[in-house]
Amino acid sequence: MATMFEAWQDVLRRIDEAVVSIQRPRDSVRLLAVSKTFPAEAVRTLYGHGQRAFGENYVQEFAAKRAALADLDEIEWHFIGPLQSNKTRSVAEGADWVHAVDRQKIAERLSAQRPDTLGELNVCIQVNVSGEVSKSGVAPDEVVTLANAIAALPRLKLRGLMCIPEPTDDTRKLSTQFALLRKLQQQLNDEGYRIDTLSMGMSADLEVAIAEGATLVRIGTAIFGRRTTPH
Ligand SMILES: *Cc1c(COP(=O)(O)O)cnc(C)c1O
Numbered sequence: 542m543a544t545m546f547e548a549w550q551d552v553l554r555r556i557d558e559a560v561v562s563i564q565r566p567r568d569s570v571r572l573l574a575v576s577k578t579f580p581a582e583a584v585r586t587l588y589g590h591g592q593r594a595f596g597e598n599y600v601q602e603f604a605a606k607r608a609a610l611a612d613l614d615e616i617e618w619h620f621i622g623p624l625q626s627n628k629t630r631s632v633a634e635g636a637d638w639v640h641a642v643d644r645q646k647i648a649e650r651l652s653a654q655r656p657d658t659l660g661e662l663n664v665c666i667q668v669n670v671s672g673e674v675s676k677s678g679v680a681p682d683e684v685v686t687l688a689n690a691i692a693a694l695p696r697l698k699l700r701g702l703m704c705i706p707e708p709t710d711d712t713r714k715l716s717t718q719f720a721l722l723r724k725l726q727q728q729l730n731d732e733g734y735r736i737d738t739l740s741m742g743m744s745a746d747l748e749v750a751i752a753e754g755a756t757l758v759r760i761g762t763a764i765f766g767r768r769t770t771p772h
Contacts, residue, residue, distance in 0.1 A: 545583065546590055549574070549764050552747075556758065559751040570751055573619055573740075575761030577602065578768045581609035587764070588613050596640075596759055598622030604631045621703075621740075621759060623677050630654050633662060640703040640740050640759075641667040643679050645690045648697060655696035663700045664691060665740050668725060670718040671707035678704065684725050688734060701738025701757070702726055706746070715746050719753035726754075 543551070556570050575596040576584045584595055584606060596619040597603035603620060610616060619638040624647050632639060633654035642648050642664045655662045666687055669678035679687055684702070691699045702725055706718040719741050726736045742750025742758035750758060761768065 545586060545765065548766070549587060549590060549592065552744075552760050552763050555747060555763075556751065559748040563752055565751075570755060571757045573621075573757055573759045574764055575621065575743075575759050576606070576765065577622075577761065579765045581606045583765060584610055584616075585613070588616060593617050594619060596621045596761075600624070600628045600631055604635065607635045619759075624651075626650055634659075636662065638663040638665070638700070640665045640701075641677065642691070643667045643677055643687070645687060648687070648691050648694055652694035652696040661696055661698040663738075664697050665701035665703040665738060666691070666699070667703045667705075668722060670704040670721045673707055676705070676707075681721060681725060685729065685732070688729055692734075699734065699736065701736055701740055702729075703740035705743075706741075712749055715749045716753055719750050719755070723754040 556572060560567055560570050571594060573594045573596045574587055574592050577598040593615055594617045598621055607618060618636045619640060620632045620636040621640040623641055624632060626646050629647060629650040633651045634656055639651060639662060651662055666684060667678040668684055669676045669680055688699060691697055702722050704722045706715050722739055722741055726739055729736050738757055739755050740757045742755045744760050744763035747758045
């Protein structure tokens, strides 16, 4: 069994190779380590190796881990799970980024609850790029409307778009769905936005996502191992 350090190094190498193979600059893709279901101590260990950005999906687990790791000054917390409107507060108060904003109401609450003492909360709009009915995220043709709503909120900073493609091994299908997110980014930027983040790519498909323009990949299993805790 590889150690967590080795697994993390392997992921960094995969990112590096993917970036180099399409001649993008080496620092153009960030690694978000998705630590959901793994203990705070695993996060602490990886932080010790130099990883700074961590992603969590569940509000209670996020709040508990953040409290346990409050001494890590440089840690950057990304909330990547779906958010219910009655559970936004601890995310607004504790996260640096929120990736799965797909409703105006959630955005409004996050902005209202973001403490003045902290900087603006960085947010990404989650887009349903696969068209699966069960998937969260706004439809591609609703992105501009939500972006306009977010831009009007004082405590949020619209940084990016995020997607979870349909689960498939079909690389062409994945490419098409990732490419759609990039196209939407271009559309927004043509309208004057400055969207610099494409949050796409997970353990199984990070190379495909990087080839289509990902700037941040969200990696859990390939670093921490398989998740056994049911959620
Ligand atoms: C769990 C999760 C990930 C990590 O997925 P892996 O396949 O374990 O790398 C990425 N993004 C989101 C939104 C997740 O919920």
